[in-house]
Amino acid sequence: MPGLEPTLLHYLLLAAALLVISLVGIIANRRNVLVLLMAVELVLLAANLNFVAFSVYYHDLSGQVMTAFVLATAATESAIGLALLILLFRRRGTIAVQTLDVLKG
C-alpha cells in the first residue's frame, strides 16, 4: 500500500483511475457522440499524466517532449473528430448514438 507522501505510484494510480473513468464514459455513453469525444480526450490526458510523472521521476525531459507531441496529436484528432461529427449531423439530423446502427449485421 502506498504511503501518504505522493510517490510515483500515486501518480500512476491517478492516471489509471482517470483512464478507467473515461473508459466507462465511452462504454456507458448512450446519449450523444460529443460525450464520446470528450471521454477520448480524457484518455489521452491520463496517458499524458503518466508521461509527465515518469519524466519528472527519471529526470529525463524526453517524457515531456512526448507529452507535447501527444497533446498536439490529441488536438488534431479532436478537430477531425468534430468535423466528422458535423458531417454526421448533416447526414442524419441527429447525433444520438442509437441511430448509428448501419453496420448491423
Add this chain to the structure above:
Amino acid sequence: MMLALIPLLPLLAALFAGFFGRRVPRCWSHWVCCAAVGISFLLSANVLYEVATLWPSTGIQSNSVTLYTWLDLGSTKLTVGFLIDPLSALMMVVVTLVSFLVHVYTIGYMKDDPGYARFFAYIAFFTFSMLMLVMSNNFLQMFFGWEGVGLASYLLIGFWYTRPSATKAGMKAFLMNRVGDFGFIIGIGLLFAALGTLDFKEIFGRVDELRGLNVSLWPGVEWSLLTVACIGLFIGAMGKSAQVPLHSWLPDSMEGPTPISALIHAATMVTAGIFMVARMSPVFEGSDTALSFIIIIGATTAITMALLGLVQNDIKRVIAYSTLSQLGYMTVALGASAYSAAIFHLMTHAFFKALLFLAAGSVIIALHHEQDMRKMGGLRKRMPITYVTAVIGAWALAGLPPFAGFFSKEPIIEAAHSATVTGHTYAYWALMLGVFLTACYTFRMIFMTFHGASRYGESKSDAKRGAHKKAHGVTHEAHHDVHESPKVVTIPLIVLAICSVFAGIFCVEPVLIGDYFGAAIHGNYVAHPAMAELHAEWHGILDYFLNALLSAPLWLALAGIATAWYFTLSSPKSADRLARSLGGVYNALKNNYYVDAFYERVFVRGARSLASVFMQGGEQFLTEGVLVQSTSQLVRWGAQGLRYLQTGYLYHYAFAMALGLLVLMTWWGIL
C-alpha cells in the same frame, strides 16, 4: 514381326471401320475387315504349317517371343508376348478361318442393316482379342484377351440396342462372365503370389514347387494351393464357356445377329475356357480334386443342356443348347486329362457348329427373319444348298461316321470311361445318354425346318394378310417367295461343310493319337491314363470305324435320329401327348429348370434390395443428411449466432474493445 501382324491387322481394321465406317462407302468397311482377317488367316496357316511340318524335324517345341515390356515392377515384368506352339497354332487357324468365313457371311446377312460398319468393327475387334488370348505367353495378356472377348460379346449381343431384350441379354452375358472372371483372378493371383511370375513358361517349369503348398480359405480350413488355384481358373472357364451354373447367358445371347452366334458362341469365345484349361494342363495335372470338379461340372452341363434342347421351338436356341451340351463334352475330356481330345473336339465342333448357325441364319433371312421352327418346313426343295450343308453339319454333330464329329466324340466317351478321377463313371453314363439326346434334338430341328409340309405364312390371320397386301402390294406368300440365299451366304456354308467332312479323317491321327501337341500339353499319364489307353487301343482309322459299329454310341445316335423322325414327321401328335403326360418335367424343361428364375429372385433382387438399403441408409441419411446438410446447417447456425454480435451500435463495440483489453491485461499481466 510377322507374328505381331496376326492380331494387329484385325485391330487396325476394327479401328478403321469403327471410326471411319460411317463416312466411307459401305463396301470399304467389309473389304478392309475381310482382307485383314483373311491375311491373318493366311499368316496363321503359315505358322501352323511351320509348326506341324518343320518343327518336328528341328526339335523346336515352342517359341516364346516377348514383344514389349509394358511395365517393370522390379521383381516382375508385365509384358506383351506370344507363345507359339502346336496348341496355339491350331487355335489361331481355327479362329481366323471361322472369323474370315463369318466376315464374308456378314456381307450378305447384314446387308440391310444400318449398323453395317459398326458390326464389322466389332467382329474385327473380337478377332483381335481372341487372337491375343490364344497367342499370349503370360496370364495378364490372356486376361486382357479374355476381357476383350467378353466386351466384344456384350457389344455384339446388344448390337440391336433399341431392343430392350437385346440389351438385357448383353448385360446378362457380361455380368455372368464377370462372376467367372472373379474366380479367374483368384486363380491367377494365387499363382502369382506363390511363384512371383505371370509368364507361362516359367510357371510350367516351376509347378513342382507348388505341390506341397497350402492356402487357408478361412482360419482353420487349409486346402492345397494348386487345387484352389485350379478351381479358380476353372471358374473363369465356367463363365466363359458357359458351364452350369453360369450357363444361362448363352441362350439369351441369341438376341444378337446370327453371324455372331456362329463366331462367338459356337466356335471361338466359348472355347476360350476350354483352351485356357488345356493351356494350363501342367498346372491342372497337379490337382485331382480340381479335375474331378471339372469332370462333374462338364458332365452335368452336357446332359442337362441336351435335355433342354429337346423342348425349344426357336431354331437358334436349339443350336445354342447344343453348343452348351458339346462344351460339356469338351469339359469332361479336360477333366479326364484327355486334353488333346478336348482340343480336337473343339476344332471339329467349331466347324460344324458354325456351319449349323450359319445355315440357320440362311433360313432365317430367307424366311424374312422368322425364327420359330413351328412356322417352317419343307424348305429342302427351295434351299438345296442350305439343306445339304445343314444335314452335313447335323450328321457331324450327331457323331456319325465318317464326318468329323465321329472322330472327336467317341474318344471323349472312351476317355471318360478310362479316367480315374472321382465322378468319371457318372460322366461316362451322362455322355452316353447325351449322344442319344444330341442326335434326337439335332435331327428334330432338321426335320422340322426342312422336311414336311411348309407351315410358313399359314398362321397369319386374314386381317394381317389384308394389311400385308395393302402395305406391300402383294400377298404374303408371293412376297416371301422363299429362295436360296445369295452366294456370300452359301459359300461360307460350303467351305465349313467341307471342313466338317474331312477334318475328322485327316486330323485325327496326328492331333489325337500322334504327338502333334508334344510338349504343349502335359499329362500325367500314369495317374491319369485316359490318353495312354486311347493311344494303346488305336489301330488305325478303319479299325476304329469297325470298332465303332460294335459299340454303343453309334447305335444310340441312330436311335436318336429315328426317335426324332417318329416324333416330328411320322406322328407329330404323339409329341404333344408325351409332353402333356410328363407335365411337370416338361414345364421344368421349358423354364430352363427355373435357373433363371432363381437367379432373378436371389441375386438380382437381392442386389437391388441391398442397393436400396445403402441408398436410403447410407446415401440419404449419412451423406446427404449428416455430412452435407449438417455441415451447411452448422455453418448457418454459427453465422446466425454470431450475427447477434454485430449490432452496429458503437457502444457495444466499445464495450467489446474494453473487454478485450481487460482480457489481454489479465492474460499478460497477472497470469
Add this chain to the structure above:
Amino acid sequence: MSFSAILFYVFAVILLASAVRVVIMQHPVHAAMALAQTLFTMAAIWITLGAEFLGLALVVIYVGAVMVLFLFVVMMLDARQQKWTPRWQRHLVPAVILGAVMLVEIALLIMRGVKMKDTTMPVASASMENTRELGKLLFGQYLYSLELIAVLLLVGMIAAIVLTHRQNRFAKRQDPAEQVAVTRESRLRVVSMAAETEAPEQSTAEPSPEKEGGQ
C-alpha cells in the same frame, strides 16, 4: 504531510470528480465545462510536478482552443439536454464493474511492476529551466519529430476543412474538364421526319375558334 502532498490530494480529488462529471452530466455544455475543469486541474498537477511549460500549454491549447472548439460544435449542433432514463442506467452497471475490475488489475500491475527502492518524486524547482531545457530538446534531438508533428497539424487542419466545407450549391461556375469532354451526340440529336406540307384550304367558320381556344 507536506504542503505539496496536500496539494496533490486536493487536485487529485477535484480531477477525478470533474472527470466523473464529464461522463455523467446531462447537458453537453455542462459536460464540456466539466472537461475544462478537468484540464485545468491537470495543468495544476503538472505545474506542481515541475512541468510548467506543459501545464501552461495545456491551458492555452487545450482549454483555450480545443474546448472552445467543442463548445462551438455543441452550439452549432444545438445539442439538447438529455435526461438519464432508467434504461440508460441499466447499461451503466456492467460498465462500472468492468471499470472497477480494470482499475484493480492496473493497480496490481503497477504495484508489482514498479519495484524501486525509492519512488519519491523530486521537488519541483522554481526556475524557468524547464522551458529552456524543453526547447533545447525539441529543437535539437527531437527536431525531426517536431517537424512531423507540424505536418500532422497541417494535415489535420486540411482534413477538417475538406471534410466540412460546403460548396455553394447555387453558384454557377464552369468546369473546363466537363466542357472539353462534351461529344457531338450529347448536344445535338438529328431526327428524320416527313416533310411538312401545306394543309388544304378548309371552311374557316368552325375550326378557328376551337383552335384558338385550344391554344
